[in-house]
Amino acid sequence: MITQRTGLRLAFAALALFSSVSFAAAKDTLTLGLPVEPTGLDPTISAPVAIREVTWGNIYEGLVTLDKDGKVKPLLATEWTTSPDGLTYTFKLRPGVTFHNGTPFDSAIVKFSLDRARAADSTNAQKQFFEPIEVIETPDPMTAVIKLTQPSGLFVYHLAWGDAVMIDPKTVDANKTDPVGTGPFKFKSWQRGNQVEMVRNDGYWDKGVPKLSAVTFRFIADAQAQAAALRAGDIDGFPNFTAPELFGEFQGDARFKTVVGATPRKLVAALNSEKPPLDNVKVRQAMMSAIDRQAIIDGAYSGYGKAIGSHFAPTDRGYVDMTGEIPYDPEKAKSLLTEAGYGDGFTLTIKAPQMSYTTRASEVMQALLAEVGITLNIVPSEFPAKWIDEVFIKRDYEMSIIDHAEPMDIDIYSRPGYYFNYKNPKFDGLIAAADKTADDGERDKFYGEAQKILADEVPALYLFDLPRLNVWSARLEGLWENEPISQVYVRDAYWAE
Amino acid sequence: MLRIAFSRLGSFVLTLFIVSLLIFATMDLLPGNAAAILLGTAARPDTIAALEQQLGLDQPAYIRYLTWIAGAFTGDLGSSASYGVPVAGLIAERLQVTLPLALIALVIAVAIGVGLGVMAAARPRQAPDRAASVFAQVGIAVPDFWFGILLILLFSVTLHWFSAGGFPGWSDPVAAVKALLLPAIALALPQAAVLTRVTRSAVLDVADEDFIRTAKAKGLTERRVLWRHAVRNALVPIVTIIGLQFSFLIAGAVLVENVFNLPGIGRLAYQSLAQRDLVVIRSVAMFFAGLVILVNFAVDLAYLWLDPRLRAAR
Numbered sequence: 001m002i003t004q005r006t007g008l009r010l011a012f013a014a015l016a017l018f019s020s021v022s023f024a025a026a027k028d029t030l031t032l033g034l035p036v037e038p039t040g041l042d043p044t045i046s047a048p049v050a051i052r053e054v055t056w057g058n059i060y061e062g063l064v065t066l067d068k069d070g071k072v073k074p075l076l077a078t079e080w081t082t083s084p085d086g087l088t089y090t091f092k093l094r095p096g097v098t099f100h101n102g103t104p105f106d107s108a109i110v111k112f113s114l115d116r117a118r119a120a121d122s123t124n125a126q127k128q129f130f131e132p133i134e135v136i137e138t139p140d141p142m143t144a145v146i147k148l149t150q151p152s153g154l155f156v157y158h159l160a161w162g163d164a165v166m167i168d169p170k171t172v173d174a175n176k177t178d179p180v181g182t183g184p185f186k187f188k189s190w191q192r193g194n195q196v197e198m199v200r201n202d203g204y205w206d207k208g209v210p211k212l213s214a215v216t217f218r219f220i221a222d223a224q225a226q227a228a229a230l231r232a233g234d235i236d237g238f239p240n241f242t243a244p245e246l247f248g249e250f251q252g253d254a255r256f257k258t259v260v261g262a263t264p265r266k267l268v269a270a271l272n273s274e275k276p277p278l279d280n281v282k283v284r285q286a287m288m289s290a291i292d293r294q295a296i297i298d299g300a301y302s303g304y305g306k307a308i309g310s311h312f313a314p315t316d317r318g319y320v321d322m323t324g325e326i327p328y329d330p331e332k333a334k335s336l337l338t339e340a341g342y343g344d345g346f347t348l349t350i351k352a353p354q355m356s357y358t359t360r361a362s363e364v365m366q367a368l369l370a371e372v373g374i375t376l377n378i379v380p381s382e383f384p385a386k387w388i389d390e391v392f393i394k395r396d397y398e399m400s401i402i403d404h405a406e407p408m409d410i411d412i413y414s415r416p417g418y419y420f421n422y423k424n425p426k427f428d429g430l431i432a433a434a435d436k437t438a439d440d441g442e443r444d445k446f447y448g449e450a451q452k453i454l455a456d457e458v459p460a461l462y463l464f465d466l467p468r469l470n471v472w473s474a475r476l477e478g479l480w481e482n483e484p485i486s487q488v489y490v491r492d493a494y495w496a497e
Numbered sequence: 498m499l500r501i502a503f504s505r506l507g508s509f510v511l512t513l514f515i516v517s518l519l520i521f522a523t524m525d526l527l528p529g530n531a532a533a534i535l536l537g538t539a540a541r542p543d544t545i546a547a548l549e550q551q552l553g554l555d556q557p558a559y560i561r562y563l564t565w566i567a568g569a570f571t572g573d574l575g576s577s578a579s580y581g582v583p584v585a586g587l588i589a590e591r592l593q594v595t596l597p598l599a600l601i602a603l604v605i606a607v608a609i610g611v612g613l614g615v616m617a618a619a620r621p622r623q624a625p626d627r628a629a630s631v632f633a634q635v636g637i638a639v640p641d642f643w644f645g646i647l648l649i650l651l652f653s654v655t656l657h658w659f660s661a662g663g664f665p666g667w668s669d670p671v672a673a674v675k676a677l678l679l680p681a682i683a684l685a686l687p688q689a690a691v692l693t694r695v696t697r698s699a700v701l702d703v704a705d706e707d708f709i710r711t712a713k714a715k716g717l718t719e720r721r722v723l724w725r726h727a728v729r730n731a732l733v734p735i736v737t738i739i740g741l742q743f744s745f746l747i748a749g750a751v752l753v754e755n756v757f758n759l760p761g762i763g764r765l766a767y768q769s770l771a772q773r774d775l776v777v778i779r780s781v782a783m784f785f786a787g788l789v790i791l792v793n794f795a796v797d798l799a800y801l802w803l804d805p806r807l808r809a810a811r
Contacts, residue, residue, distance in 0.1 A: 039535060039579035039772060046548075047537025123548040125536045176581040192580060192590060193760025193768075194664055218663060220758045224646055225662050229758070232653040232661035384537075385529030385773045392538060406539060 027495050029214045030476070032488060033226055033238040037193065037219035040176040043162030044117060047125035049405055052162040052486040053240070054196055054217050060165035060181035063091055063110065063144075064156060070315055070407070070484030072157055076105060076166055076182065077144075086151035086438040093142045097205045100186045103168045107138035113167045114146070129158040151436045153443050154408065161485065184210040184491045195219065211478075211494040230256070230471060237472025239479060239488050244302035244357075250471045260304050261468035261481035264313040264407035267300075267361065269350070269461040270391075270400045274421040277346055278398060284458035285326060286336035290372040291365065292328040297464045300361035305464040310451040311410050313465050315484050318444035322455035322462070333372040345373025350399040351391055353383030358401045361463060365401075392419050403466050407485055410450055411435070413459060422459035501808075502798060509794050516786040521562050524779045530554055531578040531773045552578050565779065575776040577769070584780050587765065594664055595754070595761035598677050598684065599746040605685035606692055606746075607739060611728075613689070614696025619723055621701060629693055636690020641749065645683035645756040652679060662758035680757040684750060688742045695738045699731035706730070732803050740796035744789040 038050035043060065057065060063077040074080075077091040097105040116122060118130035132152040137145040148155065158164060171180040179187045182205070185198035195218040200210055218235055220226045223243030229235045230250070241247055250256045277283045293307040306314055309322030337343055348369075352362040359380075366376040381387045381400070391397045397419075404412070412418050414428040427450055434446035455462065468483045478493040532548035533540070549555050568574055574584035617629035653661040659679055665672045703709065704727055712726045751763030762781060769777035801808050 037768070040581050046535040047539065048535065121547050121551075123536065123544055123551065125540050125544070127541065127544050128539075191664075191666065191760065192582070192587060193764055194758075218758075220662065222755045222758065225649075225756055225758045228646075228649045228654055228661035229663070232649075232657065232659075234653075234660045234663060382529075382771075384534045385527070385771065388533050388538075389529040393533060402538075404538065409539070412539075 028212050029216070030212050030237075030490060030493055030495075031216040031218060031235045032472075032490070033218050033220045033229055033235040034488065035219075035221060035226070035240060035242045037221075038196075041179040041187065041190070041196070042175040043165060044113075044167060045123045045125075045176065049486040050219075053488045055179060055181070055183075056162045056165075056485070056487045057183060057489045057491055058185045058198060058215070059179050059183045059187055060162070060167075061183050062159055062161070062165045063093075064160045066160045066484050068480045068482060068484065070317060070482075072160055075160075080156065082438055086153075086436070087148045089146045089148075089155065091144045091146070093144060094205060095142055097182050098203060099168045099171075099182050100180045100201060100203075101168065101171065103170060103180075105166060105182055106141040107144040108141070109166055109168065110144040111136040111138055112169050114164070116167065116172070117164065124163055126158070126161065126163040129155075129161070129163065151438055153435050153437050153439075157408070185215055188214070193219070210491050212490065215490050215493075217488070237470070237476055237479070239468070239470050239472065240483075241469040241471050244304050244467075244469060247302065247304065247469045247471070255474055256471050257474050257476070259470040259481045261470055261483060262306065262313070262315045263405075263466050263468045263483040264315050264409075264485065265403040265405045265466040265483075266308055266311060266313050267305075267357070267401070267403045267463045267466055268311060269361075269365065269463060270397075270402070270420050271458065271460055272395065272398050272400075272419075272421050273423070273459055274395075275398045277340070277342055278348075280340050281457055282336050282340035283342060285456075286333040286340065286342075286372065287369065287374065288326040288458045288461055289329045289333035289336060290368050290374070291461055291463070292368055293323065293463055294328075295368065296361050296364045299364040300357045301464070301467065304467040304469060306467070307464050308462045310455040310462055311404070311413065311460070312447070312451050313407065315465075315482055316408050317440075318447040320448045320451050322451055325452065325455035326458065330368075330371050337372060337374075343373075345375065347375040347377065348398050349377045349379055350401060351379050351381040351387070351397045352401055353387050354380055355383065357466070358383075358403075362401055365461070395419050395421060401463075405486060410447060410454070413454060420459045422457075424453065424457065427453045501801065505794055505797055509790055512790050513783075513787055516790075517566065517783055518562075520779050520782045520786065521558075521565065524775045524782070525558055527773065527775075529773045531775065534773055535579065565776075569780075569783075574780045577777045578774045579769070579772045580774075580777075584777050587777065588762065588780060588784060591760060591762040591765045593667060594677070594759050595747060595750055595763065597673075598681055598750055598754075598759065598761060599743065601674075601677055601681035602684040602688065602746050603739070603743055605681060606688040606742065609685070609689035610692025611696050611735065613693040615700055615723065615728055617693065617697040618700035618704065618727070619719075626697070629697065633690045633693045636686050636693070639687070640752075641683050641687050642752040642756045644686050645680060645753050648679045648683055649756070662756070664759050676757075676759070680750075680753045680759060683756070684746055684753045688746065692735070692738060692742070696731070696735055699734045700727050703727050703730045733800060736796060736799050736803065740792050740799075743792050744785075747788060748785055 034053055036050040038054050039048050040046060041051060041055055043051045043055055061075050064072050065075040067073050076094050076097060078094050080089055080091045082089055093107060114130055114133060114136055117124040118133055132148040132150055134147045134149045166182060168180055184201055184204045186201045188197040188199045190196045195216050197216045199214045220229055223246060226238055226241060227246045230238055251258045271278045271284050273279055297303055297305045307323045309325050312319045350362050352358050362378045366378060369376045381391060391400045411431045413420060413422050414431040430446045430450045434443045437443050470481055475496045477496050480489050532545050532552055532554060536545055536548060572585055576583055577587055613629040613632060617626040620626055649661050652659045664676050667673045709726055712722045750761055751767055754761040754763045766781045
């Protein structure tokens with residue numbers, strides 16, 4: 001028995017030792033939690049959002065950037081001019097910029113980075129952004145002239161994306177594991193499965209920033225573990241908290257600041273326009289009438305989120321509220337079904353990814369559609385692997401549900417072979433026109449009409465804009481609440497006194 | 498004994514070969530491929546094809562199998578499609594978390610399980626036995642990840658004695674062991690419960706044997722009879738269960754690693770399966786299989802050592 005007691009005493013002594021944590025005086029480091037670990041750290045060779053969250057604006061920078069409202073701002077280019085025909089862009093580059101490894105930034109870098117993104121063997125996830133480029137000229141080290149084969153209205157906007165960041169030719173092969181950019185933070189280490197560490201780039205071109213000396217991104221997938229890490233003080237914040245049902249617990253807690261921000265992530269339930277009866281527009285309209293968007297927001301995301309009526313997010317430039325086009329009206333849904341010849345209802349299968357919000361939204365839709373006589377069977381489809389294979393590539397589905405994370409991506413409905421199987425020449429014409437115009441007001445108008453067509457013809461059920469649930473320490477300042485593009489932008493973050 | 502050991506080794510190698518074929522075939526049949534996943538919902542078919550070529554996914558299956566097996570002998574298991582680093586290093590990194598975690602959990606499980614089991618068997622149907630039986634009931638009924646959540650709520654969120662998860666690395670061994678302690682306890686409790694029951698019944702089974710009565714008649718103390726004679730002879734079933742449990746602890750760590758956010762091999766397996774990073778997942782699966790077979794092999798050898806009668810049998 002003595003041994004047992006000694007053992008206990010030892011255990012308590014050890015616990016007491018562990019619990020004596022020391023606190024540093026003035027804090028200038030930051031540890032943020034993220035839900036998903038990135039797959040590699042090079043946003044120019046693959047698509048995952050997590051890569052952008054860690055690197056966009058922190059490690060890598062592009063010619064231009066977006067501000068927190070989604071407006072294009074100069075970054076490595078200080079200014080640019082567009083020729084009247086919209087075919088020639090002349091960028092003046094920022095002098096005195098170097099990569100973390102000392103390579104100077106100049107027009108040759110611009111040419112290399114963009115030529116690489118559009119090359120035949122490029123694996124850039126947004127290769128089509130660079131397709132209109134005809135040639136990139138470098139009249140002098142601080143000037144880059146990009147000539148297009150056809151006008152492209154969103155060309156400069158797309159240059160702000162992670163897919164278009166500037167890359168040093170010398171580190172192309174290493175960037176996936178040891179990223180080198182021109183950004184305010186330098187990559188320090190990546191402990192796979194756990195965290196990425198970055199330290200201040202003392203040679204950053206914008207003197208005075210960043211204010212923090214080091215930033216760590218820790219990857220915590222499990223929602224309970226996210227909440228526990230916040231409450232235990234292991235991390236200073238979680239800018240993209242993934243458990244809406246636990247968010248409320250932080251709202252009353254004085255240690256934390258909680259903000260519900262907006263994102264470009266649109267939760268939409270695709271209706272395969274080639275599969276009967278979904279090829280009948282009245283059937284699709286009936287289904288939209290049967291959907292009470294607020295019930296889905298409540299059920300799938302604990303009431304956070306903003307209803308949308310078309311494939312445009314409130315954070316996108318040119319957004320028009322289309323929720324009034326086909327509001328919740330079960331009686332109208334029934335009469336539309338009768339008109340379409342499905343007065344007795346029909347049975348439909350939804351392939352739903354395993355994420356909690358897509359599963360819950362499917363279940364709420366199942367109940368709502370049952371009210372108007374439509375039987376919805378829910379079949380799980382593992383995301384991303386199986387979903388991309390069977391729904392996205394093979395288009396072997398009737399109905400599905402996913403959030404589309406890219407901002408300003410309404411053009412996907414005009415892409416041939418895209419998984420909605422939606423075809424409308426008038427819509428395609430509007431997208432082409434919007435793409436060609438260099439005039440922002442004009443483009444907003446085209447996009448407005450395009451939004452209305454989708455809202456009326458319902459190639460997908462437009463449900464809601466996913467919120468960005470920010471939880472961070474009450475003293476932390478300078479992070480973005482909204483998400484005009486996938487980001488966890490820490491350049492301007494600092495600790496208040 | 499050597500001959501038996503060698504024949505076991507032969508079947509060990511053959512099993513590994515069959516398992517490698519099975520793993521490769523099942524992984525190859527899974528829908529989805531790494532290139533399409535990495536390029537997301539904006540990618541066009543020609544971009545996906547370009548990445549497939551870069552990753553070597555366009556080669557025929559038998560070439561990819563042979564490359565894998567040939568590589569395994571030289572320690573080159575290929576590179577992860579998503580992380581872009583060598584698989585061997587990735588697995589080695591993760592084992593530094595999972596192996597110590599499983600070992601600590603095993604020690605805790607054996608200490609509690611065998612201790613409680615023997616205590617219960619020494620005084621059947623009395624208070625200690627009842628207490629052990631309640632512990633065993635609860636331990637078996639409550640899953641390990643739930644214990645984990647409870648431990649985090651108590652020791653991390655409320656008392657702030659431990660961090661709620663994560664792993665600081667082995668450069669600071671005290672911090673590393675501290676990070677593994679709560680998850681090891683969570684992992685160990687259900688196994689300790691199973692072991693308590695097995696130990697209790699194994700010891701009770703031999704308690705009525707003649708040699709126990711003889712030992713008592715010789716005038717040995719009760720403690721000596723219990724440990725030297727009863728427990729020693731009950732060891733074969735106990736060791737069998739411990740062997741099984743070690744495999745469970747390694748494989749079952751995936752949930753606990755998730756709750757405690759530990760960068761262990763279980764989470765690597767889960768992540769690479771979700772990403773269809775087949776180069777990683779098949780080597781991880783092979784590692785799990787090899788480990789289970791190896792532990793069984795070790796348990797077989799342990800029988801021979803524990804029970805001289807088995808040695809004489811051949």
